[in-house]
Amino acid sequence: MKYSIVVRKLLISxxxxxxxxxxxxxxxxxxxxxxxxxxxxxxxxxxxxxxPAPNVVFFDNFEKxxxxxxxxxxxxxxxxxxxxxHKESSGNIAHRAKDPVKAALGQLSRTQIVVDFGKPxxxxxxxxxxxxxxxSTFAGAETPKTFPPVSSWKFTWLMSGPRGLQDMDKFDVCLxxxxxxxxFFLGGNSGKLSYIDNGESWWQWDDYNHxxxxxxxxxxxxxxxxxxxSWSVVNQRGIRERAGEAPASNFAGTDYSFDRIHIPGxxxxxxxxxxxxxxxxxxxxxxxxxxxxxxxxxxxxxxxxSFSITIPPKSWSGSRITFDMDAIPHDNVYFLHLYDNKGNRxxxxxxVCLRCPKMP
Numbered sequence: 543m544k545y546s547i548v549v550r551k552l553l554i555s556x557x558x559x560x561x562x563x564x565x566x567x568x569x570x571x572x573x574x575x576x577x578x579x580x581x582x583x584x585x586x587x588x589x590x591x592x593x594p595a596p597n598v599v600f601f602d603n604f605e606k607x608x609x610x611x612x613x614x615x616x617x618x619x620x621x622x623x624x625x626x627x628h629k630e631s632s633g634n635i636a637h638r639a640k641d642p643v644k645a646a647l648g649q650l651s652r653t654q655i656v657v658d659f660g661k662p663x664x665x666x667x668x669x670x671x672x673x674x675x676x677x678s679t680f681a682g683a684e685t686p687k688t689f690p691p692v693s694s695w696k697f698t699w700l701m702s703g704p705r706g707l708q709d710m711d712k713f714d715v716c717l718x719x720x721x722x723x724x725x726f727f728l729g730g731n732s733g734k735l736s737y738i739d740n741g742e743s744w745w746q747w748d749d750y751n752h753x754x755x756x757x758x759x760x761x762x763x764x765x766x767x768x769x770x771x772s773w774s775v776v777n778q779r780g781i782r783e784r785a786g787e788a789p790a791s792n793f794a795g796t797d798y799s800f801d802r803i804h805i806p807g808x809x810x811x812x813x814x815x816x817x818x819x820x821x822x823x824x825x826x827x828x829x830x831x832x833x834x835x836x837x838x839x840x841x842x843x844x845x846x847x848s849f850s851i852t853i854p855p856k857s858w859s860g861s862r863i864t865f866d867m868d869a870i871p872h873d874n875v876y877f878l879h880l881y882d883n884k885g886n887r888x889x890x891x892x893x894v895c896l897r898c899p900k901m902p
Contacts, residue, residue: 569590569591570591570886570887570888570889571589571590571591571592571593571881571882571886571887571888572589572590572591572888572889572890573587573589573878573880573888573890573891573892574589574590575589575892576588576878576892576893576894578867583866583867583868584856584864584865584867585864585865585867585870585894586862586863586864587836587862587864587865587880587892588862589861589888590860590861591860591882592858592859592860592861592862592863592880592882593831593834593860593882593883593884594831594834594883595831595834595855595858595859596667596827596829596831596832596833596834596855596858596883597828597829597831597832598825598826598827598854598855599614599616599657599659599826599827600655600657600824600825600826601614601824601825601826601853601854601869602625602637602655602823602824603635603823603851603868603869603871604625604627604636604637604822605634605635605868606868607621608621608622608625609868610854610866610868610869614854616657616658616659616660617655617656617657617658618656618657618802619656624653624654624655624656625637625653625655626638626640626641626642626653628820630820632873633873634822635822636671636820636821636822637653637655637821637822637824638818638819638820638821639652639653639681639806639809639818639821640652640653640809640814640817640818640819641653642818652806652808652809653806654804654805654806654807655805655821655824656803656804656805657802657803657805658801658802659801659802659803659828660801661801662702662797662800662801663799663800663801663828663829664758664759664760664798664799664800665757665758665759665761665828665829665832666700666756666757666800666803666826666827666828666832667755667756667825667826667827667828667832667833667835667852668698668700668717668754668755668756668825668826669752669753669755669823669824669825669826669835669851669852670697670698670752670753670805670821670822670823670824671750671751671752671753671821671823671851672697672750672751672753672819672820672821672822673746673748673749673750673751673819673820674686674747674817674818674819674820675748675818675820676748678816678818679813679814679816679817679818680694680695680720680817681694681695681720681809681810681811681814681817681819682695682720682809682811682812682813682817683812683813683817684812684813684816686747686816687747687748689720689722689723689724689741689742689745690722690723690811690812690813691722691723691812692722692811692812693719693720693721693722693811694720694722694809694810694811694812694814695719695720695806695808695809696716696806696807696808696809697717697718697719697720697753697805697806698716698717698755698803698804698805698806698807699714699715699716699717699730699803699805699806699807699808700714700715700716700717700730700757700800700802700803701714701715701730701800701801701802701803701804702714702796702799702800702801702802703801704802706800706802707730707731707804707807708731710731710732710795710796711795711796711797712796713730713732713733713759713793713796713797713799713800714730714731714732714800715728715729715730715733715735715757716728716729716730716807717753717755717757718738718753718755718773719807720741723740724741724742724745725737725740725741726738726739726740728755728757728771728773729792732793732795732796733792733793733794733796734788734792735757735769735771735788735792736771736773736786736788738773738784739782739784743782744775744777744779744782745777745779746777746778746779749777749778750777750820750822750849751775751776751777752775752776752777752823752849752850752851753773753774753775754773754774754775754850754852755771755772755773756770756771756772756832756833757770757771758771758832759790759798759799760790764790764798764799765790765791765794765798766790767790768787768788768789768790769787769788769789769792770785770786770787771785771786771787771788772784772785772786773785776839776847776848776849776850777848778848780848781845781847803826805821806821823851823852825851825852825853825854830883831883832883833881833882833883833884833885834858834881834882834883835852835880835881836852836853836855836863836865836878836879836880837850837851837852837853837878837879837880837881838851838852838853838870838871838876838877838878838879838894839876839877839879839891840874840876840877841877842877842891842893843891844879844891849876851871853865853869853870854866854869863880867896870894870896872897873897874895875893875894875895875898876893876894876895877891877892877894878892878893878894879891
């Protein structure tokens with residue numbers, strides 16, 4: 543078929559525009575400016591290429607009691623039935639994995655935040671900060687700053703249905719789980735994603751370990767296509783990351799979806815008389831845009847960070863995002879990094895300081 547010169551030029555122009563459009567869509571988020579609005583108790587971030595918003599189903603930093611959980615989450619019981627808060631010497635408030643009052647009475651002292659997503663999902667991003675306070679022990683350990691020889695702590699447990707942790711036809715995965723002697727893995731009773739590095743090489747004693755985990759099951763061909771996963775930890779020892787694919791057959795016979803999470807998933811075995819675990823800055827997003835997120839660190843260069851938390855947006859568009867000031871720590875200078883729903887991180891970070899004097 544022959545085309546006129548005019549038509550050929552038009553086709554070339556259309557193709558060029560399509561390529562430019564595809565290139566623009568592939569651009570990572572661009573951060574331009576940050577504005578603080580004290581009267582609205584909001585922080586506003588502007589830029590471009592932010593992409594679609596994540597579906598955040600839970601966030602809590604425990605500083606304002608049930609402020610965030612009441613507006614974001616689907617807790618299976620009232621917030622005050624789940625959460626046991628602890629105020630640290632620094633003034634920070636966190637959730638305790640062990641209820642000391644019940645422990646002293648000889649009762650089951652495991653405290654679990656249980657979030658029901660409302661329906662099954664195949665993709666999730668989970669972030670939280672966790673620590674063993676100074677002088678206490680890791681779950682199952684007899685002495686401080688040691689890992690026990692037994693399986694002892696499932697930090698979070700993503701599962702299908704209320705019996706997903708025990709019914710073998712239901713999907714479940716712990717993100718992550720300590721299996722003994724400092725070994726950790728991403729997996730559950732129905733299958734395994736991957737082992738991760740031994741905790742001796744990355745776990746930070748007496749301070750917070752800021753962890754993230756991501757999982758994506760192919761919603762169209764869940765039994766055939768690999769399951770994507772990633773895990774990371776940021777702390778005073780640096781940044782450790784692991785990502786890859788796991789065969790779908792690892793979870794053969796399950797329903798390849800999840801509709802709830804337990805935090806902590808479980809702890810037990812060994813000696814837990816001196817165990818104490820603190821959870822903070824818990825963030826959970828589910829659905830196809832789970833990787834889109836805003837992250838606060840203590841360094842403008844992400845790879846040099848020793849602190850990292852994920853915060854929920856109040857509103858999100860392709861060029862403007864707002865955040866509740868109560869979701870952001872007030873004690874220091876932080877830097878905001880933005881990820882889109884493909885996991886691309888902004889090259890630039892914006893400085894955030896709620897208590898710093900306003901620049902003239």
